[in-house]
Amino acid sequence: xxxxxxxxxxxxxxxxxxxxxxxxxxxxxxxxxxxxxxxxxxxxxxxxxxxxxxxxxxxxxxxxxxxxxxxxxxxxxxxxxxxxxxxxxxxxxxxxxxxxxxxxxxxxxxxxxxxxxxxxxxxxxxxxxxxxxxxxxxxxxxxxxxxxxxxxxxxxxxxxxxxxxxxxxxxxxxxxxxxxxxxxxxxxxxxxxxxxxxxxxxxxxxxx
Numbered sequence: 001x002x003x004x005x006x007x008x009x010x011x012x013x014x015x016x017x018x019x020x021x022x023x024x025x026x027x028x029x030x031x032x033x034x035x036x037x038x039x040x041x042x043x044x045x046x047x048x049x050x051x052x053x054x055x056x057x058x059x060x061x062x063x064x065x066x067x068x069x070x071x072x073x074x075x076x077x078x079x080x081x082x083x084x085x086x087x088x089x090x091x092x093x094x095x096x097x098x099x100x101x102x103x104x105x106x107x108x109x110x111x112x113x114x115x116x117x118x119x120x121x122x123x124x125x126x127x128x129x130x131x132x133x134x135x136x137x138x139x140x141x142x143x144x145x146x147x148x149x150x151x152x153x154x155x156x157x158x159x160x161x162x163x164x165x166x167x168x169x170x171x172x173x174x175x176x177x178x179x180x181x182x183x184x185x186x187x188x189x190x191x192x193x194x195x196x197x198x199x200x201x202x203x204x205x206x207x208x
Contacts, residue, residue, distance in 0.1 A: 025049075025202075026085075027157045029105065031077040032056040034098070036105035042157040043190050043200045046091050046111045054082040059098040067092030067109075074099075107157075110198060127189045131204040134180035136189070138165065147191040147199075152179070155186045165191075179205070 025048045030037040032055030044050060052061045052075070059077040066072055067090045075084040077098075088094075088109045097104045126139045127150075138150065150168075152161040160182070168175040182205050190200045 026051050027107070028053055029061075029107075029157065030055050031059050031061065031098070034059075034101050034103050036061075036096075036098075036103065038153075038157045038159060039103075039105040040107075041151065041153065041159045041162075042107035043153070043188065043198060044088055044107055044109050045200070046088055046109055048088050048109070050086045050088060050094075050107060052077060052084040052086070054078060059101060061096055061105075062099050063094065063096050064104070065093075065095040066090075067094070070094070108198065110200065127191070127201050127203065130201075131206045132179065133206050134178070136177040136179055136203070137171070138168070138175040138177070147193040147196060149192040150177070151190045151192070152177075152182075153188045153190070155188075157188075160187075 025045070027042060027044050027048060028051050029042070030053050034057065036052075042050075054077045057077075060075060061077055061084055062074045063072040070088075070090040070092070071086075073084070073086055073096075075081065077084065091109045091111045093106060093108045095104065095106045127136055128139065129137075140147070148165055150161075150163050150165050151159055153159045161177075161179075163177070165175055168177060170176065184205045187203050187205060188200050189203055190198055192198045
């Protein structure tokens with residue numbers, strides 16, 4: 001009986017972890033002052049939604065280059081059409097522009113599966129703790145390609161930090177990032193390397 005209850009508990013934890021890692025997110029891109037904000041560096045997952053939100057001016061959000069199989073789009077961004085939602089269904093890089101003013105933007109989509117996250121948790125590069133307070137650490141897995149860059153973006157997709165991992169200070173064999181100045185909230189940490197698929201981790205900053 002005890003073994004059966006233990007098995008059910010392990011399954012429940014697995015299911016909860018899987019749901020958390022596959023939950024879709026809405027990323028906001030503001031359209032104002034002849035620019036998209038953020039205009040680049042936005043990393044999303046397949047299944048997420050990119051929400052274009054009008055702030056000022058008369059603009060459009062119009063796809064230029066999208067991955068094969070992805071839907072194109074062309075929507076006005078004005079005081080009459082203030083929101084346009086784009087559901088991401090294919091991984092790859094998406095480029096878009098404002099048709100009247102030719103300012104541009106882009107985002108990159110990756111495929112994330114909860115099962116992969118669980119099976120690779122012991123070897124994957126990890127950014128921790130989660131939740132965090134004043135500092136973050138990078139612990140590199142033994143069987144992964146080398147990551148060289150790390151960036152931190154807020155819930156709106158605005159990039160706050162972009163750092164060379166090799167230039168970070170080291171404490172007890174771990175690379176350290178000072179994040180004391182960040183307000184509490186949700187952040188996305190992205191690891192990148194030459195020829196290496198980017199990996200994005202969702203973290204929460206604690207606060208009073």
